[in-house]
Amino acid sequence: MPENLSEPLPQIHIPGVSGTVSQEERTVVHHVFILDASGSMAHLQRQTIVGFNEQVQNIRQLEQQFPNQRNLVTLVVFNGTTDVRFFDTDSVSLQQITEADYQPDGSTRLYGSVGDTLTRLRDTLGDRCSTERVFITIMTDGADNVRDNTWTQNTTAEFIQQVQKQYHWVVTFVGANIDVAHAAQQLNIPISNTVAYTASEAGTLRAFNAVSEGRTMYMARARSSGAGGQCVATDAIFSADLSRGLDLRDDEDALDVVAGSGTVPRRRLTPEQRTRLTNLVRTPTPPVPTGP
Numbered sequence: 001m002p003e004n005l006s007e008p009l010p011q012i013h014i015p016g017v018s019g020t021v022s023q024e025e026r027t028v029v030h031h032v033f034i035l036d037a038s039g040s041m042a043h044l045q046r047q048t049i050v051g052f053n054e055q056v057q058n059i060r061q062l063e064q065q066f067p068n069q070r071n072l073v074t075l076v077v078f079n080g081t082t083d084v085r086f087f088d089t090d091s092v093s094l095q096q097i098t099e100a101d102y103q104p105d106g107s108t109r110l111y112g113s114v115g116d117t118l119t120r121l122r123d124t125l126g127d128r129c130s131t132e133r134v135f136i137t138i139m140t141d142g143a144d145n146v147r148d149n150t151w152t153q154n155t156t157a158e159f160i161q162q163v164q165k166q167y168h169w170v171v172t173f174v175g176a177n178i179d180v181a182h183a184a185q186q187l188n189i190p191i192s193n194t195v196a197y198t199a200s201e202a203g204t205l206r207a208f209n210a211v212s213e214g215r216t217m218y219m220a221r222a223r224s225s226g227a228g229g230q231c232v233a234t235d236a237i238f239s240a241d242l243s244r245g246l247d248l249r250d251d252e253d254a255l256d257v258v259a260g261s262g263t264v265p266r267r268r269l270t271p272e273q274r275t276r277l278t279n280l281v282r283t284p285t286p287p288v289p290t291g292p
Contacts, residue, residue, distance in 0.1 A: 036140035051208030078113035079106035110144035115151035194245030
């Protein structure tokens with residue numbers, strides 16, 4: 001990543017798109033990031049900024065890998081309020097975010113931020129809710145602590161369940177300092193779509209890398225299935241075992257897959273999964289090539 005966080009992302013040329021794939025023929029994928037910016041995230045400000053910017057790099061690389069897909073990105077940050085930094089913006093026109101875009105402070109309006117964001121996206125897509133793909137990442141290091149008359153745990157969970165079942169949207173949950181599997185269950189998010197991470201510099205970047213890996217595998221599924229989000233499985237993003245999520249917390253078994261609420265014994269990843277994730281954590285994201 002460039003040291004200067006305000007440096008624009010390089011513009012890229014998508015091989016095979018110009019003259020061969022029309023805008024109408026391309027599958028649209030909406031990548032939605034809902035990031036905790038409460039006070040407890042202050043010591044991870046830079047790592048979160050770098051991690052998000054690498055997500056955009058990853059998405060733009062995927063647009064090269066899958067030229068029949070168009071990628072739109074939304075970034076919402078929340079503390080006691082909800083701020084939309086950009087909404088449904090084409091990935092090729094994005095610039096890197098800076099400290100000015102992500103300033104952790106205050107409390108945690110988790111439910112309201114998720115509910116407001118999903119509502120806006122649903123209203124924007126309208127009849128396209130079921131035909132365009134949506135990949136949502138919720139990242140937090142704490143539980144909701146802001147009273148909201150509209151969005152409670154129950155109303156948010158009901159809405160998430162609706163968009164997953166009716167529109168086949170992918171919802172993922174990445175958390176630290178909380179029981180991630182339990183929090184996801186309370187919001188009707190599949191446990192296999194969760195990542196537990198340590199709220200440290202290395203842990204935060206590791207979590208973002210895992211999200212990139214999950215997105216890459218999902219988009220490969222989407223490409224093989226063609227148009228129509230209902231054709232693609234919306235669970236098992238981070239774990240093939242639907243009763244477990246991915247645990248990246250810092251201990252000697254940092255790459256274990258674990259069950260929610262301690263009800264099922266811990267199990268190891270397969271050697272192939274461990275090797276892939278170890279390489280993912282240790283290998284920096286390569287730069288996106290510029291256009292001709």
